[in-house]
Amino acid sequence: MALDYGSKRVGIAITDPLKIIATPLETVQTKEIINFLKGYDEKEEIEEFVVGFPYDLKGNPTNATPLVKDFVIRLQRDFPGKQISLEDEKYTSKIAIAALVAGGMKKKDRRKKENIDKISATIILQSYLEKRKR
Numbered sequence: 001m002a003l004d005y006g007s008k009r010v011g012i013a014i015t016d017p018l019k020i021i022a023t024p025l026e027t028v029q030t031k032e033i034i035n036f037l038k039g040y041d042e043k044e045e046i047e048e049f050v051v052g053f054p055y056d057l058k059g060n061p062t063n064a065t066p067l068v069k070d071f072v073i074r075l076q077r078d079f080p081g082k083q084i085s086l087e088d089e090k091y092t093s094k095i096a097i098a099a100l101v102a103g104g105m106k107k108k109d110r111r112k113k114e115n116i117d118k119i120s121a122t123i124i125l126q127s128y129l130e131k132r133k134r
Helices: 030-044 064-078 094-102 112-131
Strands: 002-005 009-015 022-029 048-053 083-087
Touching: 002 030, 002 064, 002 112, 009 030, 009 112, 022 030, 022 083, 022 112, 030 064, 030 083, 064 083, 083 112
Parallel strands: 002 048, 048 083
Antiparallel strands: 002 009, 009 022
């Protein structure tokens, strides 16, 4: 499961059992994310979390980095024993918007940040899966 963590919303993506393709799942309000993940884990058992990690163009931390680090610490505390991997999230929002345009999504639907967040999580997860294949 991939998480595109933000101060307001978290985009979520999952993969198939063979870990071949990432699929958007949901966008959840940040304040509700831990409860959502606990409920999902009870039904589907999350094997691993892949968290989008913010770096700038030079590979340095951004203003959002401390927020994501705090979230990762909370994930470790609330889901002990679960693997947590970090994946560079650079450009994922721009790629997500381009994918929505290419997919023919209407402009008013592309403006919904919830759609961008879950597509960004999907891009993060797909990138992670492809790196693992190599």
